[in-house]
Every structure is written in C-alpha cells, then in structure tokens.
Amino acid sequence: MTDAIPGRGQYTEDARGQRLNWLRARSDTALASLERTGLDAHNLVGNVENFIGSVEVPVGLAGPLLFVGDAARGSLVAPLATTEGALVASASRGARAVTESGGVTTKVLLQRMTRAPAFEFDDIATAVRFTGWLREQRGRLDEQVRAVSRHTRLVDVDPHQIGRRLHVRFVFETADAAGQNMTTAATWQICRWLTDRLATEDELRPRGLLLEGNLSGDKKVTAGSMLAGRGTRVTAECRLRRDVVARVLKTTPEAMVKSHTATVLGAQQAGMVGYGVNAANIVAALFVATGQDVACVHESGVSLFSLETDGDDLVGTLLLPNLVVGTVGGGTALPHQRDLLTALGCAGAGGVRRFAEIVAGFALALDLSTMAAVVSGQFAQAHQRLGRARRVDWLEAGDLGVALLQPVLAQGLDDPRLHVTGVRPGRRLRGQGIASELGALSERRKLTGLHPVTVTWRPGEGSPRTVDLVAKVKSRGEEIVAGIAMLFSLCGPELARAWDRWGADTEFRDAHRRELAVYRRTERVLTDLLPRCYGLLEDDEREAYVVLMERLPDDSGPWTRERVDATLRAVAGVHGHWLGRDQELLAEGWLHRVPEPAYLAKARELWEGLVRHAAAEVPELLDSARAEILLGIVEDAGYWTQELHAVPRTLVHNDLNPRNIAVRDGRPVVFDWELATVDVPQRDVVELLAFTLGPQVTVAEVDRFLAVHAEAVAAVSPRAAALVAGSDWHRGYRLALREFLMTRLALYAAGHSQRAFDFLPRVTETAFRLWELERARDGE
Structure with a gap:
C-alpha cells in the first residue's frame, strides 16, 4: 500500500471515498461513522485539504438572555457546540439571573487585526533610518492595502526595534471578517512594495524579511494584545438584584465578591494574563457552532472579569480584549455554521459587532453562574464522578454482538446447544428511560440505555430464528443517585445537601440488581405481566447488567x-x-x-x-x-x-x-x-x-x-x-x-x-x- 494520500488536491466525492478507504486499510478500522457526511466536497476549497468526512459536535441552546446592548438587543439564545456536560445548563442559569435583573449591556469598543513582519538590517543605524523613512510613507502604505482589499483599512504602523532587527506591527480594521487572511495579504503587499522600492537604497534596504516575527500575538495569549487589542474588543456589564442572586444563583452578592477577591489573588500568583472564570467555554462553543477559527480560542478566551457590590446589587463586568471573530469568510460559509449565524441575526456583512456582543454577554452569564457554583459548593457536585479503586472494562456499543449474546441466550432459553449466527442493530426506539438518562449524567464512559438488536440463532432443535430484541443495559443504582445529585447541584446548596444526605436511601439504590431479580422470578402472575425475557447478564467485574427482552410494539x-x-x-x-x-x-x-x-x-x-x-x-x-x-x-x-x-x-x-x-x-x-x-x-x-x-x-x-x-x-x-x-x-x-x-x-x-x-x-x-x-x- 502506498504511503501517499490518494486524491490530493481533489475536491470530489470520489476522491473523498478513495481517501477514506485508504485510511481504513492503513488503520484497520471500519470508520463507519465517516461514511456519510452532510458536507459537499466541492464546496470545501479553502476550508480543508484531503477531506474524508465530518465530525458531529452536539449543539445545545443556552438562554434566553436579554441584551440591551449597542448591536445586540432583545431576548437571544446561543447555540453552544460542546461535549461538556453542565455547560449549557450553567450558561442558561446565568442568563436567567441576568435577564430577571434587567439584562446585559454590551458594547464593541474597537476592532483590530495585526500582522507584524520582522526586518533585518546591516546595523542598528540602518534600522533607525528605515524606521524614520517608513513613518513618512503612510499614504503610500494605504495605497498598497487598497490594492489588495477594499474592506481592509490600515489604522496604525507601530515599529519596535531590537538591535539591528525591526518588528513592525501593522494594525488593520477588517470590517466583518476576522481578518487574518486579509491582513496577511495586505502586509505581504506592503513588504513587496518596500523591498522593490528600496532595492537600490543601500542606506535603507533590509537584508532579510519574515512576514510574521511573532510580535502580533497571532493565536497566542500576549500582554501586548491585552493592552492594545487584537480582534474585537468588547465589554459586557450587568446589575443583579439581591433577590435574584439568592433565588437563581443560590448565594449572596457579598459571598460572590469575597470569593472573587480570593480568586484574583490566586490568578496574580499564577501569573495569569487577564482574569476570568471560564469565558473560553463560551468562546469555544460559539466558535465551533458558527465556523470561527477555533485555533484563536486561546487568545480570544482571555478576559477581565470583575465583581463588586453597589448598594444591594451585584455588578458584574467582563472585557474580552482579543475576540477574533468574523461573520464572513472562512468557516462561516459552511451550511450548518451559516444557519446558526443566521439564527443569531449575525450572518454576512454587518453582523460581526452583534456577534461579538452576544459572545461577551453569554460569557459574562457563564462566569457569574460558575462563580456562584464555586461559592456555594455546587461546582464540585455538578462535576462529580463515582470513584473506583480499579479499572473497569465497561461494555461498549461494539460488545452487543455474537460473543456477548451467545451465552446470554443459551442460558436464558435453557438451550446449551443454541448457536447465535448474527447480531445487527435494530430499528431505533423512540426514546430512553429517565433512569438511564440520570445514570449517564454521572457516568458517561460506559454503554447504558435501550439498544434494539436483531438476533439470528439456531436452536439445538428446530429451525433458525430471527427475532427483534431490546438489550436494556442498566446504570448502577449508585450512578442514578449520583446523576440526580448532579441535577440537584444546579438547584442550590440546600437541595443538593438534602439529596446527599438522604438520596442513597431512596428506591434508586440497587435498581440495577432489583430489575434483574424480578425477571428471574417464576411466579406465573408476574411472568404473565412481564415482557418475554430472553436472557440476563449480571457481571460485577464489568459492571454489566443487561436484560435481553422482546421488542414490544410501539403503543401510544x-x-x-x-x-x-x-x-x-x-x-x-x-x-x-x-x-x-x-x-x-x-x-x-x-x-x-x-x-x-x-x-x-x-x-x-x-x-x-x-x-x-x-x-x-x-x-x-x-x-x-x-x-x-x-x-x-x-x-x-x-x-x-x-x-x-x-x-x-x-x-x-x-x-x-x-x-x-x-x-x-x-x-x-x-x-x-x-x-x-x-x-x-x-x-x-x-x-x-x-x-x-x-x-x-x-x-x-x-x-x-x-x-x-x-x-x-x-x-x-x-x-x-x-x-x-x-x-x-x-x-x-x-x-x-x-x-x-x-x-x-x-x-x-x-x-x-x-x-x-x-x-x-x-x-x-x-x-x-x-x-x-x-x-x-x-x-x-
């Protein structure tokens, strides 16, 4: 097998299929989830190379959050693309507190994008002369920018000399685009003009040039960007009433400010750039959902979060100094991302300021909710996971096959000569049980829930059979109790403490064993009432508790x-x-x-x-x-x-x-x-x-x-x-x-x-x- 990826540079469905099959053979992996994609290969030029498929990220709605901003106004919801449990719920709780107190005020302060080439000269004196000459060329530099883009405007030329090297920070406004590509093209045009213009000027000509000398802070957290801004600089502020803080956030303004002071001191000792709680969660989730440059989350998630009391109210403020966002270009044109930008009212020209304010408003809401969770002890409870002293080989989806079901069916049907010949996924069921959902809240690493399977077997005597069954893979009772605890952790410390004290003694304890015990009973009055059971699996080592039962008709x-x-x-x-x-x-x-x-x-x-x-x-x-x-x-x-x-x-x-x-x-x-x-x-x-x-x-x-x-x-x-x-x-x-x-x-x-x-x-x-x-x- 060749090591060359097939179909390089080709944006066709046939080329995608060749690359996918090549990867299958190379990795000895089925990659069934990549077989289908909602994206058209022809439309991905400029977005990705060697396209093989797409990865789905769940998108949940946070909010509504009331905005009384400059560009963002009204009650808005945010589509958050995330796999982190409790993120959407926590952002929604913060949004509720802010909304019930009158909303969040938002404002874009400025928009900048930078590129900083590095010039090398023969000596310090030449670098100094070039710096003076460059300042005199501002009008001509503007002409070079206009030759490349009608949407880009040069707003500042900021030289920084280090010996015989000169880093020049070109600062642009890029309208509704994030602007990295625009500024790169404009800066390259300037550099070409400079080198051509100075080709015969030995007293000014640079001997070497790098298009980016790392001063711009592209995709990095820097103190310079914090001060001068890179991307969109946007701020948000809200005033929370005391009764709302108590009722929704389950704490007090004083407790919030006291904890804020302690965490600021911790941030200072850690050398943190800026200070925030977890604005990056909102930035990342909205970036993925709307087609932003995800690599810019690092710098875009930097924030300055502050809390103070004003009378009986709690005032919260957030600054995002480096939010690199756009509503045109890049991934914003992809169909799913475009739809979500449109739903936010931000798609296309004129949308970037509104989008930046939405990011800032929801980031502030999340910071408030998360800080409240830390203050009241809900944070740890919301992220708890049952501890285990050993590694567990949990069931996975691929385990529901012949090897697992053969002994289950043979024992369940009392036919030791039974031979399972095939297992395939059955028709999807309408939903999962509440207990399964609660168990999955606390333990998402293993297979649980209802799984329809179509099983074919040969009995010891008689003809082969093919039957539609359901494998009910149960969460442990302790996981259900912990899942409810996680749910109640968002309901305030009083209820969370009460459940922690009494929840383990509820009927949810040992629920996984109890149901299996019911199916083992032989009393006719009970077996006549139950679905037909084809077998049970109770394996404490794997924490596998499975009822293999008949598939009952959908009945509504x-x-x-x-x-x-x-x-x-x-x-x-x-x-x-x-x-x-x-x-x-x-x-x-x-x-x-x-x-x-x-x-x-x-x-x-x-x-x-x-x-x-x-x-x-x-x-x-x-x-x-x-x-x-x-x-x-x-x-x-x-x-x-x-x-x-x-x-x-x-x-x-x-x-x-x-x-x-x-x-x-x-x-x-x-x-x-x-x-x-x-x-x-x-x-x-x-x-x-x-x-x-x-x-x-x-x-x-x-x-x-x-x-x-x-x-x-x-x-x-x-x-x-x-x-x-x-x-x-x-x-x-x-x-x-x-x-x-x-x-x-x-x-x-x-x-x-x-x-x-x-x-x-x-x-x-x-x-x-x-x-x-x-x-x-x-x-x-």
Whole structure:
C-alpha cells in the first residue's frame, strides 16, 4: 500500500471515498461513522485539504438572555457546540439571573487585526533610518492595502526595534471578517512594495524579511494584545438584584465578591494574563457552532472579569480584549455554521459587532453562574464522578454482538446447544428511560440505555430464528443517585445537601440488581405481566447488567376506561399474590435494599427541599397553594406514614405509568421494574390514575377504578380476599396518594426545573385534582 494520500488536491466525492478507504486499510478500522457526511466536497476549497468526512459536535441552546446592548438587543439564545456536560445548563442559569435583573449591556469598543513582519538590517543605524523613512510613507502604505482589499483599512504602523532587527506591527480594521487572511495579504503587499522600492537604497534596504516575527500575538495569549487589542474588543456589564442572586444563583452578592477577591489573588500568583472564570467555554462553543477559527480560542478566551457590590446589587463586568471573530469568510460559509449565524441575526456583512456582543454577554452569564457554583459548593457536585479503586472494562456499543449474546441466550432459553449466527442493530426506539438518562449524567464512559438488536440463532432443535430484541443495559443504582445529585447541584446548596444526605436511601439504590431479580422470578402472575425475557447478564467485574427482552410494539394509543381497567386487573395479580407477605418478600432478599418505613418521615428535609425549590423555580407547575398542600403533607408525615405501613403491603411496580406499559395480543405488559418495592397495592393505582385520567376526573370514576382493582386483588386467592375485605381499601388509596404527592411528584417537580418532563403539567393537574376530591369527601 502506498504511503501517499490518494486524491490530493481533489475536491470530489470520489476522491473523498478513495481517501477514506485508504485510511481504513492503513488503520484497520471500519470508520463507519465517516461514511456519510452532510458536507459537499466541492464546496470545501479553502476550508480543508484531503477531506474524508465530518465530525458531529452536539449543539445545545443556552438562554434566553436579554441584551440591551449597542448591536445586540432583545431576548437571544446561543447555540453552544460542546461535549461538556453542565455547560449549557450553567450558561442558561446565568442568563436567567441576568435577564430577571434587567439584562446585559454590551458594547464593541474597537476592532483590530495585526500582522507584524520582522526586518533585518546591516546595523542598528540602518534600522533607525528605515524606521524614520517608513513613518513618512503612510499614504503610500494605504495605497498598497487598497490594492489588495477594499474592506481592509490600515489604522496604525507601530515599529519596535531590537538591535539591528525591526518588528513592525501593522494594525488593520477588517470590517466583518476576522481578518487574518486579509491582513496577511495586505502586509505581504506592503513588504513587496518596500523591498522593490528600496532595492537600490543601500542606506535603507533590509537584508532579510519574515512576514510574521511573532510580535502580533497571532493565536497566542500576549500582554501586548491585552493592552492594545487584537480582534474585537468588547465589554459586557450587568446589575443583579439581591433577590435574584439568592433565588437563581443560590448565594449572596457579598459571598460572590469575597470569593472573587480570593480568586484574583490566586490568578496574580499564577501569573495569569487577564482574569476570568471560564469565558473560553463560551468562546469555544460559539466558535465551533458558527465556523470561527477555533485555533484563536486561546487568545480570544482571555478576559477581565470583575465583581463588586453597589448598594444591594451585584455588578458584574467582563472585557474580552482579543475576540477574533468574523461573520464572513472562512468557516462561516459552511451550511450548518451559516444557519446558526443566521439564527443569531449575525450572518454576512454587518453582523460581526452583534456577534461579538452576544459572545461577551453569554460569557459574562457563564462566569457569574460558575462563580456562584464555586461559592456555594455546587461546582464540585455538578462535576462529580463515582470513584473506583480499579479499572473497569465497561461494555461498549461494539460488545452487543455474537460473543456477548451467545451465552446470554443459551442460558436464558435453557438451550446449551443454541448457536447465535448474527447480531445487527435494530430499528431505533423512540426514546430512553429517565433512569438511564440520570445514570449517564454521572457516568458517561460506559454503554447504558435501550439498544434494539436483531438476533439470528439456531436452536439445538428446530429451525433458525430471527427475532427483534431490546438489550436494556442498566446504570448502577449508585450512578442514578449520583446523576440526580448532579441535577440537584444546579438547584442550590440546600437541595443538593438534602439529596446527599438522604438520596442513597431512596428506591434508586440497587435498581440495577432489583430489575434483574424480578425477571428471574417464576411466579406465573408476574411472568404473565412481564415482557418475554430472553436472557440476563449480571457481571460485577464489568459492571454489566443487561436484560435481553422482546421488542414490544410501539403503543401510544389513548388511555380509555377499558384500558385502565385492564391494566389494574393485570397488576392486581401481582398485588394479590404477595398481599400481606411483605416480610416474607423482604426476607428473601431479591428486592435488595428497600427503605425502612420510617424513612419517609425521617427524610423530611429532602421532601421540603424538593417542594420549596419547585415552588420557586416552576411556579406555573407548583404555585404557592399547591406548595402549601405538599408542605402540610410533609409536616404530618410522622403520623400518616405510621398508618400507611399498618395497611397490608405487597410487591408493587412503583413506577406504573404509560411510559412503562405496552399491549401485546390485547393484554397489558408492564416493564421497567427497577423501582419495584414493598408498599401498599394502592400505590400503583394512584400513579396510574394520575398519569392516565386527566384533570377532569370525578369522584365516581375514582371509586369505580378502586373497586375494579380491589375486586381483582381479592380474586387472586382466599387469603387476598380476606385481607381486602378486612381493610379500608379507600383509606389505603388516600394514604398512597399522600405518599405519591410528597415523594414522586415532588421529585419530578424539582427535577423539572433542570430537565423538562413533558408529561408533568398534566400529571400534576390530575394529581392535585385527586387530592381535591378526597378533601371534598371530608368537607374540607
């Protein structure tokens, strides 16, 4: 194989394919992700050489941020291209604080681009004479610049002599282009004119020339650029009200200024050029998204950030002295980048000042949010990762193949002679589970989530089979708890501390083991309700916990009364089988760690924190009246939880809602049992009704569904019938409703401030309607 890259200089799809195949052979790598690209090779002349494909970077929207600037005005969102978790969320939090306090004022102070050639002379005296002569040529230098570009203007000629060498800093204005290429061309034209003009002038002629002697600071952080400016010099300022700092940033103006003082001292000791928190994050993310020269992030991310109090307000200021940006030329013409610049209102001529102000405004918002996170302790929590004392060979996407699934299927189907002959990716599913998303927040290095696969195998006896399956690769319970902690770290120190204290004792602990244990059960009432399981993998060494299950049909049909009835009757089989056998269940150990009954009352700090945060952050969901209801339930938890746990208990799904229910052959199938626990059977009823009935539900409908469920539970066995008859079924429902409101609904509501749950507004309306109906029964 030749070492020459094929198709050099050719901008065609055929040449791209040749280069890609050449790299595949050279690296012995499939490179499947590079097979397709949305870019047209013909349009990349001047952007890249030896084009083989494109790399996707996720783009998230930060904001909105209110601008009251010179060129940027109104409520704007920023497209941030990043793979760093919490960046968009933190920038959005800062944007919210700034917006609620009146917005950010922004202003471009100047725009400069420099190129600094270095001239060598025979001696110091010649260099001095040349410097004097050069100053006299200003008009002719301007002519040379105009000969190259009508958009470039020479604004300064700044000589710096060092012995017989002279560095000349040519300073240009470059309109809406970043200007590196413009200034290079203009400076080269000047140098050519100089050398031609002085060809016979021995008393002035330089003996050597470098187009760039490194004085310009191109793509480097320099003190000179900080003072004189290179690129666009832009500043931003905002005034934050004390109540906004407390409510949104979860700290105080005084704490922010005190910490700012300490970090300035640290920056001085480190010899930092400028002072900032992390403006480079915004600069880099917006540069990638909009086609800027990414190599200029180094100098463009330099900033001067300051904080001070003014009365009760916190005043934040940011200066970006070297923001090298453009809205024409370079990567700004690429289709995706052009679209995002257009969305910002910055594409093309006239857009660079607005773009620079947008960068500065969002950089200030991020610095404020990050400083607040450091002050309140949220920063470490938002970036935590579970520590491990050993290296773990985690599952990766490529592991879901024949080698892994062969023993899983052979054991799961009890066929040691089964032979898997093929595994390929299946049709994409509509979404991932919430637990998987939460686990991935704290541990993104390993494969988790739902992965459809089409598997072909030959059984020991019979014909080959090809079946669509789903490999559910589970996050560890500890990772889910840590993921929620990261989410709550953005909600303020009080809630973060409460979760840190109580979160490990919630039902999320050991969720990965619990679901696998459920699928190992052989009771008919349970197996009839579950998806068909084709095998399980539980490997602690690899932290691999996999359920290989049937692929259920996508089912988004309406939740009619008949469908709710059918689901209640189906799950009642499980409820009735274990009703009153809660101690037996717990003693078997397969449910693993189940919170003690007293936990609900002991964790009052957590439930109150969830409610208060949701009431402050999403009042449209949890207004003051609803918050008072929930806080009242929490306050009385020491009493009603004792009564709750005196009611006959059983195995419950504990997450029984439409996301986890499908229909197969006309019968309900219930999946996602990772939160299964011991509780009153009415707990599943409450959740199902809250998710399916809607806010117009009546007392008569509730009573009918409760009767359907009680009758189905009683029909399971004489024991279950006696327990149903001997208990107040409706009272159990009311207690379970309190528990659902205090725990699950409050948890959803608090999380909703950071991760929108589309289902939650309707569920909240319905849940409080159910509560109102119960209060009406009592005449309250």
